[in-house]
Amino acid sequence: MLIAVVVSSCTKLDEEPFGRLSPETYYKTEAEANSSVAGIYQSFQQVQGVSAPWTISVEGTDEFIVPGRASGGWFDQNNIDIMQHNVKADNQAVSNAWNNIFSEIGIANAVIESLNASPSVGSFKTQIAEARALRAYGYFYAMDFWGNLPLVTVGKIEQNNLPGTTARADIFKFVESEMLAAVNDLPAANSVNKATYYPRLTKEAVYAALAMVYLNAEVYTGTARWNDAVTMCNNVINTGAFGLESNVVESFKALNEGKTKEVIFAFSIDPARSSGGNAYMLYTQPALDQQRYSLPFAPANGFSTQKEALDRYEVQDRRRNLLQFGPQFKLDGSPLVDSKGVQLNLVNCVSFTAAADNEGYRVLKYVPEGVTWSGSNGNTDYVQTRYSDILLTKAEALFRSGTTAEALTLVNQVRTRSNATTLTSLTLKNLEEERAREFIWEGHRRRDMIRFGTYFNTTWTFKTSVTPAFRSIYPIPLTQIATNPKLKQNTGY
Template sequence: MKHIITKILVSAVVVLAGCTGLDEEQFGSLSPATYYRTEEEALSSVVGVYQQLSGVADIGDPFRIAEFGTDEFLVPGRASGGWFDQNNIDIMLHQVKPDNATTSRAWKGIFQEIGTANAVLESLESSPNKANFPGVIAEARALRAYGYLYAMDFWGNVPIFTQARVDPQNLPTNNTRAEVFAFVEREMLQAVSVLPSAKNAKATYYPRLTKEAVYAALATLYLNAEVYTGSPKRTEALAMCDNVINAGVYSLETNVVDNFKATNEVNSKEIIFSFSINPTRNAGANQFMLYAQPALDKQRYNLPFTPANGYSTYREALDRYENADRRKSLLQYGPQTYANGQPLVDNRGVQLNLVPVRDYISAQDNEGYRVLKYVPEGVSWSGFNADNDLVLTRYADILLMKAEVLLRNGNAAAALPLVNQVRARSNASALTSLTLKNVEEERAREFIWEGQRRRDMIRFGSYFTETWTFKTTQTPTWRGIYPIPAEQITANPNLKQNPNY
């Protein structure tokens, strides 16, 4: 899969704008009957589904709406021009409306992945050779279920649609969040029974879905079951975590930064599921450094481009870390220097000093702490595009999910060593006792800018009850899901808006 990067999609019609949009795109002229002779030929269609799902991990809108509205991510407008977007600010302030353009683009991205998976699955199932590649079919089903996991998380009551084409005379209607949960659970459980284990295929299979990758997704699904359905599924979440742990394949990297280097992909001990990136061959692009870093990082890291000085984090995120915590070194704040300690200065000789954002409408260029999520070490650049693979799930998440379940079940003694294992890796001091707030904050430290914070804050309740810079009031619980985009309801009157929107 790492080297299969050219999308050879079959002559299926792909629904591009989700199950309410009717735009169509034609890929090639080969039919399933004549094309799918081997597993590799079948896999070439599934590559496109992987690439579309990667929007939940890269700088695309699905990632943005997973991070905007949390206490670790903001994009202020700049006094020097650029970056101001009221749509993003409304998400940041928990004031999203149905006509929000950012959430609308995210909907299209998620449902394009689902629609493509539907088309690919229809073609695979139509092939007379489908019995020869059950694993590829299982992959496509799991990838579609992954898309629905995110759709359910963001919008709750979304339509379950599994056909390759929409009948304009019979447009889909909403399913309840609980129904979508059951669909995702069923699809993933059926897929995981077919997929190979990383015990047998880790090196040769990367970065395709394995049993353990789907177990990890199911652990996330079950951990959030009470939010999604009203009923907890902690026993199931614990079982999925143990499935990954007992595989004996994964462990923590010595340094958390190693997970985000371009040189640590196939051989990672910790990464469970990631997306292969190779911009030189039009197979995705990692643009974290382009969007997040200050302009002077061009000279600090000898980059072939000038970063756009956009994405920032809050003081609240920085203050979570102990000074000795190695993870804190990836946050850029205060006077900036080169690795050798020399001041990082502009062409006037003024040292860059990063301060908290004071004005989210018209911030100065040095306002906003930064997160160096994907490091430039070992990168092969294609313009401003890096080739660091995009990480979605890693072993630290399994350990902290298991710790949370154990703690919620009243077994703090078993949970504490798991949290301390993650902390010790980054030289954070060992905890002597454990509360749910400890677990939430540890997840925030460990997974900053990995698309997990909104989901975590909703599960722990802090999304609604806590305030932070610029977000100064409590949030009603109905804002735990976004409004279904107004343009989708206009296109499909069968859809009903989420409550209170």
């Protein structure tokens, strides 16, 4: 695995035969160490890319659907089962997410092990901290999706010593301790040249991750950690290194990579340099967007949203402009029409299995402005954490611990930026709905709905019954249990 990381991360090995690569012969310089740590970042991109794990973090919520089309495309029972909260242990999307997350964890393990074995280990404190934090981030997602799971920290697993299932609360402790340890050896955002250091982890990026971990601690461990969530948010806020942009869309433009004050952590995307690709436009947009945005490909008319998500926004809320619904127009204001002269009119989706091509509203989060395309892959960086999340996380943690006035001020900061009406009071429902408006399709909704309870006790267009509590986590894939009989399936599956 180490060799694979090295080969995929470097372009020059000075004629070193692959079979002789080792920590002693390779990890001698900072550049060499950075090249392999970059492989962990690249593997971790999928948590916000348009594939599992991202898809299973938004599917099954009231903001995301993948309807089968009457024209024959997109029907997938795996998606339907997730959307209807009827997931089984053989669900391929869930299995893909497991494979992607544990691949990232495995790469991180191999790199950490090799860096620690290098004679130059004393020079690699930052790289080891990055690798530990990224591995912990991977375990955070795994803990969130599956609860109890194998905890592995070695680069190679022996077949006669397979790992068993570790309790979710113990995974939580591992994630927390690893992130806290990593912070000590990471630079602060104000101490680096953002133009050259971006998009690597800073202390503040890990504090932001810990804030998310603590916000959900009661779900994971049974014990609330609201004060710790506030502390982590303050660690970011008090630096003064971040702030809100004038418009939320500024964080999702290719031209703003490394320049926006709102993005705390993002993944570098550049398909022209074999550094991932942003396929958001391909999967989410209607085919006619090829002519609207002069794209070099026709989008595949897949991922959609629904009336419940659109109805959350006030008409004047600028975030509503990210949703496409109703009659569609070109950028010059003329109607967006098909080859027969019929204007595209996006309507609410009413069919799971035979939706018309114009059914389903769309979310244009990663705008095509300034994008360089390699086929259908753009070079816009995937955004993992924004400053608005810090403000709303602190607001919720404060509110839940009884400090309502400051919480209200923080929520109104986010609302005012998008021209939403200022709130005069605050409820838990306000907090949940504000997060839904602000972070639509950013991978938060499932986790938020579970924390607020709405994942279970509310219904929407395609989820018509109450969800049993055991479905707050996904089943461990059958393929994993077949490979490792020491793993114990989650209750209810």
